[in-house]
Amino acid sequence: MKLVECIPNFSEGRDQEKINAIVAEAQGTPGCTVLDLQSDSTHNRCVLTFVGAPDAVEEACVKMAKKAAELIDMRTHQGAHPRMGAVDVIPFVPAMDISMEECVALSKRTAERIWKEAGIPSFLYEDSATRPERRNLADCRRGEFEGMPEKLLQEDWAPDYGERAIHPTAGITAIGARFPLVAFNVNLDTDDVSVAKTIARTIRASGGGFRSCKAIGLKLEDRNIAQVSMNLVNYEDTSIVMVFEMIRALAERWGVRIIGSELVGLAPAKALLDCAEYYLKLEGFDARRQIMEYHLIGLGTEE
């Protein structure tokens, strides 16, 4: 049974009725199961996590895009998070028995229907990107909703689906298949945020650090401690153990210790099984063969 995980982000984080109306479209689509919904009023944004068969996920995305276009007016939208559309981004992640190539194909079918049925143009990003400069979501979104009409007229920035003009109220959407993202934070026993910021700059790809690590340093005001907050965009490339042990070593420079960590949202089991393998020094470990749950979801391999 093929399953895709889909994590659409909508530019509404305050009006619960509108959020519910959008999510109801996924809940009401046979073959889709909603796993998580997080909304943030500062960001004025909500993030839905659901899974389903590819066709069901496609159907749900088209219906949610229509509903979001109906309920959200980007001309009056304000929020701390960068955004360019009512449906800001729709990532598809291979979850079970499905290849990245199939998720790329799904993203293109969905983008075409969202253009034809909802009139919203889109960029294909990450593994679906049609050119290297569109892989990174931040590059696609640069200029945000307000700057998009002008950006779409630039030679390199015609949408992948739709014309060189945004939907008047719903803007434009980024749609693409990507590897599962692991959001992982490490907490330090210091109230000095500059330690976390320096570590973040050192370990992230943009600072010459780990290729698949994005990181910022911030302060948890309620606990008066500093935190290195990360997105690992490919945990097989840059693992949790790599960033954890690097942070441990770097923090030592200031006599600072790791007091805890956090996994935010959902993650694939493999990201943590790799950690157990490292710390236990497991020899010859093969998760797909030895972990019962992989056999239960049809991803197990036999000896």
Place this chain on the structure above:
Amino acid sequence: MKLVECIPNFSEGRDQEKINAIVAEAQGTPGCTVLDLQSDSTHNRCVLTFVGAPDAVEEACVKMAKKAAELIDMRTHQGAHPRMGAVDVIPFVPAMDISMEECVALSKRTAERIWKEAGIPSFLYEDSATRPERRNLADCRRGEFEGMPEKLLQEDWAPDYGERAIHPTAGITAIGARFPLVAFNVNLDTDDVSVAKTIARTIRASGGGFRSCKAIGLKLEDRNIAQVSMNLVNYEDTSIVMVFEMIRALAERWGVRIIGSELVGLAPAKALLDCAEYYLKLEGFDARRQIMEYHLIGLGTEE
């Protein structure tokens, strides 16, 4: 979808045709999937791992018991491993969406049918045990095939199913539901097996150590190193981290270090996720909510 893991042990580890004929009964039962088969000629024993819906697993066990009784003659069986029957033991382990109580009920239905349809008596053991002294498989099996006719006549050792006499050639079987067992070995950088033996005696339940840990010390002759070999009969009670860190601390006494470890056969993801949680100092981690695969097999919990 309810799934049970079943790991029957048969007293045949040399004749591949006989082994294949027995395993074919599980492979040919609709609703059953064979995951693993290991045979050992020194032990003269094979261990099959398969999963399936409860009714399918019951059917496969009855068919395999009949086939084993037909092909294996315990009167001439010799092997290093203790044994009392052609089908020596049939453990049922809850795998997906099923309770221990349901597995206990399944073990009793299976035991009744194996008596009625194959004429093989049985003891109920582990969570299915009808009295405390039958929980431990080793206690049920003490006396082995040769001593069973006399043992069954003792007041306390009437079979749970069947009369006070073994099947003439197939002996008697232990049948029961149990928690998933984790077979975990730790390798030491010493060729002195006495270090491993001393550590094993210290950490195992029978030596006053961890309640759910069975352990022996042995030497890996091919690598010339000592190993602590363990069965964790309840990894939620006695975790991998507990035994690993205890062995690390005890080995230090002789200046010995851990150089590796091994997970033998299949294990539930949770046994290793718990290790990642410990070493990463994860705060507020909830595997059932945060690990994608639990959602895919219907064991996820939402916030």
